[in-house]
Amino acid sequence: MIVATPDHWHKDISVDAMNSGKAVYCEKPMVHSVSEGAAVVEAQNRNKVVFQVGSQGLSSLGNEKAKELLAQGAIGQLNYAEGFWARNSPEGAWQYAIPADASEKTVDWKRFLNQYKHIPFDSKRFFRWRNYRDYGTGVSGDLFVHLFSSLHFITNSKGPQKIMAMGGLRYWKDGREVPDILMGMFDYAETKEHPAFNLSLRVNFVDGTADSTYLRLVGSEGSMNVEWDRVTLYRNKSYAATDDPLAATKLNRDNVSGYERKKIVPPNSTVYTAEKGYKGAHFDHFYNFFKAIREKNLSVEDALFGYRAAAPALLCNDSYFSNKAVVWDPENLKVVSTK
Numbered sequence: 001m002i003v004a005t006p007d008h009w010h011k012d013i014s015v016d017a018m019n020s021g022k023a024v025y026c027e028k029p030m031v032h033s034v035s036e037g038a039a040v041v042e043a044q045n046r047n048k049v050v051f052q053v054g055s056q057g058l059s060s061l062g063n064e065k066a067k068e069l070l071a072q073g074a075i076g077q078l079n080y081a082e083g084f085w086a087r088n089s090p091e092g093a094w095q096y097a098i099p100a101d102a103s104e105k106t107v108d109w110k111r112f113l114n115q116y117k118h119i120p121f122d123s124k125r126f127f128r129w130r131n132y133r134d135y136g137t138g139v140s141g142d143l144f145v146h147l148f149s150s151l152h153f154i155t156n157s158k159g160p161q162k163i164m165a166m167g168g169l170r171y172w173k174d175g176r177e178v179p180d181i182l183m184g185m186f187d188y189a190e191t192k193e194h195p196a197f198n199l200s201l202r203v204n205f206v207d208g209t210a211d212s213t214y215l216r217l218v219g220s221e222g223s224m225n226v227e228w229d230r231v232t233l234y235r236n237k238s239y240a241a242t243d244d245p246l247a248a249t250k251l252n253r254d255n256v257s258g259y260e261r262k263k264i265v266p267p268n269s270t271v272y273t274a275e276k277g278y279k280g281a282h283f284d285h286f287y288n289f290f291k292a293i294r295e296k297n298l299s300v301e302d303a304l305f306g307y308r309a310a311a312p313a314l315l316c317n318d319s320y321f322s323n324k325a326v327v328w329d330p331e332n333l334k335v336v337s338t339k
């Protein structure tokens with residue numbers, strides 16, 4: 001069963017399908033609100049079926065290479081990560097075309113609304129559902145969630161413990177209820193899987209430099225830009241003394257001969273690129289889903305993983321709308337406080 005409906009239907013359809021013994025591929029974000037996550041995890045555990053969330057990036061060669069490089073210490077100790085999505089078009093900002101024959105004759109409007117407020121038919125709400133909070137999850141649920149999935153896969157993280165967001169509706173004032181610019185800040189505590197680090201995520205739908213998207217991990221000795229088919233590793237470790245007078249004095253004191261022998265150093269940047277003909281993340285993610293079904297294995301992105309990737313994205317919305325920081329317990333999947 002593939003659940004590719006608007007976000008507010010993901011939980012109900014996924015749980016019903018799993019209760020019927022079906023394997024489920026559920027699009028991201030796995031749930032529409034943090035309170036829905038436990039039901040999906042419970043249904044997967046109880047029914048022992050394959051369940052996979054659709055953040056395809058984490059099945060990509062690029063994410064796998066980044067995970068390997070981080071574990072090898074290629075950027076030293078991770079201390080910061082950042083991600084960005086920039087768009088600058090009506091389609092990019094979710095102003096999708098509305099079919100001329102859209103009406104209650106062609107759309108099962110009442111079914112679409114589910115438990116949310118029953119209002120007269122509104123084609124914008126049906127075809128541009130991402131803009132409305134009853135059905136969509138804003139830019140963080142739509143886009144940040146991809147970056148969380150990849151980041152958590154690469155770092156083996158369960159998620160941040162503090163979440164703060166800021167943003168605004170700057171341009172696409174078409175009746176939407178969600179911001180078109182959003183910045184999220186996240187604090188990841190030290191765990192046995194990774195050191196403490198900070199994450200900064202941004203989405204800008206009014207960006208003149210449109211179509212730049214990236215995920216970057218920064219460590220004490222370098223950084224890497226992670227794409228689905230490529231990882232660019234930058235090594236910033238300083239190998240030689242600088243011409244700073246203090247450093248020169250120290251060098252002379254430590255080295256009586258005053259001879260600073262040069263070293264052979266690795267390249268400043270290395271690009272790892274997928275072989276020609278690579279089918280890409282979408283293909284790999286579906287391949288992993290069908291493989292898990294055939295081999296009766298856990299999927300690469302099961303309900304617990306999907307919940308942990310969706311939660312900080314959804315809590316970003318909570319922080320933005322309440323103007324408060326949210327403290328989250330990613331181990332026990334609980335909101336600790338909102339102050």
Ligand SMILES: NC(=O)c1ccc[n+]([C@@H]2O[C@H](COP(=O)([O-])OP(=O)(O)OC[C@H]3O[C@@H](n4cnc5c(N)ncnc54)[C@H](O)[C@@H]3O)[C@@H](O)[C@H]2O)c1
Nearest residue numbers: 004005006007009027028029054055056111112126127142
């Ligand atoms: N992984 C990705 O890169 C990616 C890309 C695009 C969309 N998505 C996700 O896929 C989902 C769908 O997005 P979209 O852009 O395709 O939306 P869409 O509006 O184009 O399609 C949604 C479909 O769901 C149907 N639908 C609505 N309510 C339903 C119900 N109760 N039962 C059955 N069908 C129902 C609608 O008729 C429509 O055909 C979203 O959760 C979105 O976040 C993921």
